[in-house]
Amino acid sequence: MQQGFVKVAAGTPHIRVGDCAYNAARILGLIKQAEQEGVRVLALPELCLTGYTCSDLFLHDALLDSAERALTELIAQTRGVDMLVAVGAPLRHEGKLYNCAVMIHDGAALGAVPKTHLPNYGEFYELRQFTPAPGRQSELKLGGRLIPFGTKQLFRCATVRELCVGVEICEDLWVPDPPSNALANEGATVILNLSASDETIGKDAYRRLLLQSQSARLCCAYLYADAGDGESTTDMVFAGHNLIAENGAILKETEPFSDTALAVTEIDCKRLSHERRRLTTFSLSHTAEQPPYLTTEFSLSVTPTTLTREISPAPFIPADRGDRDARCEAILRMQAHGLKKRIEHTRCRTVVVGISGGLDSTLALLVCARAMELAGRPASDVLAVTMPCFGTTDRTRTNAETLCDCLGIPCRKVDITAAVRQHFSDIGHTEDAFDVTFENVQARERTQVLMDIANQSGGLVIGTGDLSELALGWATYNGDHMSMYAVNSSVPKTLIRHIVRYLADTAKTGELRAVLTDILDTPVSPELLPAAGGKISQETESIVGPYALHDFFLYHMIRWGAGPAKVLRMAVYAFRGEYDEETIRRWLEVFCRRFFAQQFKRSCLPDGPKVGSVTLSPRGDWRMPSDAESAAWLYELTEQRG
Numbered sequence: 001m002q003q004g005f006v007k008v009a010a011g012t013p014h015i016r017v018g019d020c021a022y023n024a025a026r027i028l029g030l031i032k033q034a035e036q037e038g039v040r041v042l043a044l045p046e047l048c049l050t051g052y053t054c055s056d057l058f059l060h061d062a063l064l065d066s067a068e069r070a071l072t073e074l075i076a077q078t079r080g081v082d083m084l085v086a087v088g089a090p091l092r093h094e095g096k097l098y099n100c101a102v103m104i105h106d107g108a109a110l111g112a113v114p115k116t117h118l119p120n121y122g123e124f125y126e127l128r129q130f131t132p133a134p135g136r137q138s139e140l141k142l143g144g145r146l147i148p149f150g151t152k153q154l155f156r157c158a159t160v161r162e163l164c165v166g167v168e169i170c171e172d173l174w175v176p177d178p179p180s181n182a183l184a185n186e187g188a189t190v191i192l193n194l195s196a197s198d199e200t201i202g203k204d205a206y207r208r209l210l211l212q213s214q215s216a217r218l219c220c221a222y223l224y225a226d227a228g229d230g231e232s233t234t235d236m237v238f239a240g241h242n243l244i245a246e247n248g249a250i251l252k253e254t255e256p257f258s259d260t261a262l263a264v265t266e267i268d269c270k271r272l273s274h275e276r277r278r279l280t281t282f283s284l285s286h287t288a289e290q291p292p293y294l295t296t297e298f299s300l301s302v303t304p305t306t307l308t309r310e311i312s313p314a315p316f317i318p319a320d321r322g323d324r325d326a327r328c329e330a331i332l333r334m335q336a337h338g339l340k341k342r343i344e345h346t347r348c349r350t351v352v353v354g355i356s357g358g359l360d361s362t363l364a365l366l367v368c369a370r371a372m373e374l375a376g377r378p379a380s381d382v383l384a385v386t387m388p389c390f391g392t393t394d395r396t397r398t399n400a401e402t403l404c405d406c407l408g409i410p411c412r413k414v415d416i417t418a419a420v421r422q423h424f425s426d427i428g429h430t431e432d433a434f435d436v437t438f439e440n441v442q443a444r445e446r447t448q449v450l451m452d453i454a455n456q457s458g459g460l461v462i463g464t465g466d467l468s469e470l471a472l473g474w475a476t477y478n479g480d481h482m483s484m485y486a487v488n489s490s491v492p493k494t495l496i497r498h499i500v501r502y503l504a505d506t507a508k509t510g511e512l513r514a515v516l517t518d519i520l521d522t523p524v525s526p527e528l529l530p531a532a533g534g535k536i537s538q539e540t541e542s543i544v545g546p547y548a549l550h551d552f553f554l555y556h557m558i559r560w561g562a563g564p565a566k567v568l569r570m571a572v573y574a575f576r577g578e579y580d581e582e583t584i585r586r587w588l589e590v591f592c593r594r595f596f597a598q599q600f601k602r603s604c605l606p607d608g609p610k611v612g613s614v615t616l617s618p619r620g621d622w623r624m625p626s627d628a629e630s631a632a633w634l635y636e637l638t639e640q641r642g
Contacts, residue, residue: 004270473598
């Protein structure tokens with residue numbers, strides 16, 4: 001329950017049609033099983049207390065009386081259970097019969113929500129026995145006490161305010177305007193669907209699509225509990241296909257016809273609330289003509305939730321090879337088309353790229369080549385410039401030159417060593433002082449060379465820096481930080497590596513594949529400090545930390561607004577076996593300090609295309625004062641240690 005994580009489940013008890021006492025016992029057993037797994041919200045199928053397939057038996061008081069007795073006993077037996085449970089049952093009210101979800105917590109019924117849309121087509125004949133939900137709210141007597149009855153109900157946790165539950169039943173989801181639309185608009189972050197969806201060919205895929213779409217549209221978690229084993233197979237078969245979705249992603253499901261009764265995972269209510277705040281078009285409002293829904297509060301104990309849900313250590317990178325390749329290709333297209341537009345608009349004769357033999361400049365050069373191809377222009381309109389100095393190694397310089405040869409791009413060498421030494425002399429800096437001045441003089445000299453060559457050739461300087469470097473401020477202000485169009489500015493370092501790998505795998509020649517592979521194997525380095533024995537002496541990740549960690553921090557803090565303590569917890573879980581907690585904490589502190597201290601560099605970034613959900617452009621997704629303090633974030637990290 002801490003940090004917004006709530007363990008939830010959708011379950012299917014084994015039932016006997018019409019045997020309410022037996023069904024109640026099996027339901028209670030499933031509740032106890034869920035309790036042992038730490039579940040705090042449990043959805044069970046539609047009419048599971050009686051069986052959905054009772055048909056005209058629903059018209060008999062013997063069944064309905066038995067159901068009410070079993071329900072009353074079941075409610076009493078949940079005393080002391082720290083869980084909100086939704087049970088499907090038929091309930092009589094004001095002379096009519098309703099297909100209901102009964103909300104139970106700690107030995108009490110909190111309310112009954114009737115089904116709104118009753119299917120009466122194909123194999124379904126619900127209007128024969130049931131009445132659609134009435135338009136007004138009322139009260140229903142159950143077990144000797146009155147409880148709210150109606151569709152306009154919310155159930156909010158008093159101890160985790162972001163956990164607010166709404167309910168709809170089966171067909172309610174499949175209609176053009178599901179009740180969950182209004183429930184979410186009134187504040188529900190979690191929707192429970194008590195269902196009895198029979199299985200037909202292709203229906204499982206459609207079911208998944210519905211949940212993904214609805215949970216994404218409503219920025220909610222969606223728990224779908226399906227009828228299964230024990231339902232009558234006279235005319236239909238039920239598969240117990242339970243699903244849990246969150247904001248467009250399926251977090252957990254039980255395979256149709258499997259023996260697994262529970263789909264259990266954790267939803268992140270704080271993440272959902274953050275997304276709703278971020279999306280200004282997501283409305284949480286009501287008018288005088290449409291009064292707010294009745295909200296019933298319940299309490300759950302706030303204890304640490306054991307994480308079992310998938311938290312990828314590489315959130316920017318799809319795990320599936322096919323999906324990953326598709327994403328790499330899509331990003332290349334966006335980068336190239338963005339640059340093509342800028343080339344056409346400025347009528348530039350060339351684009352100029354500083355090429356170092358590293359990952360970022362490699363990708364930038366490949367994007368430039370593709371953009372020229374899209375524009376119907378030769379690769380020779382791309383000018384690559386290598387600018388060796390103290391830290392340049394033969395390996396990186398050779399790779400840069402070979403890459404240009406493979407692409408048919410002219411490569412110009414401008415050795416900046418003499419110019420840098422002259423500048424050291426001009427400002428009174430000694431060459432053996434390997435400080436920030438020593439490094440930045442080289443970076444700014446390289447930028448000056450590129451800008452001037454662009455002036456000579458009527459060109460645009462193409463920036464090579466990536467999103468991860470921007471987050472950390474790992475760029476020289478008015479050096480490699482500056483360009484005329486920055487094609488990599490919203491692509492994180494971990495993803496750049498996969499894009500280059502994709503380009504290597506799909507290379508048309510063995511020579512191109514070989515040079516890209518060697519570039520991938522080269523340590524990430526700015527090559528500003530003198531080489532040691534001809535090898536790179538300065539590795540970026542030993543200075544600022546592993547990019548795998550920083551990209552993880554960046555994604556969860558910026559995209560989802562997660563605080564440092566929560567990010568630390570997720571990172572420890574995601575990187576278990578790779579990085580220990582103290583290592584992660586140390587680099588997370590570095591990330592927080594650098595992210596705040598380096599905002600001034602991001603406040604004046606050159607143009608560049610947005611390609612993903614995280615970008616730091618001051619004209620796009622990220623507005624931040626350059627003099628903001630990181631104290632609150634660092635304090636949270638310190639408190640979490642205690």
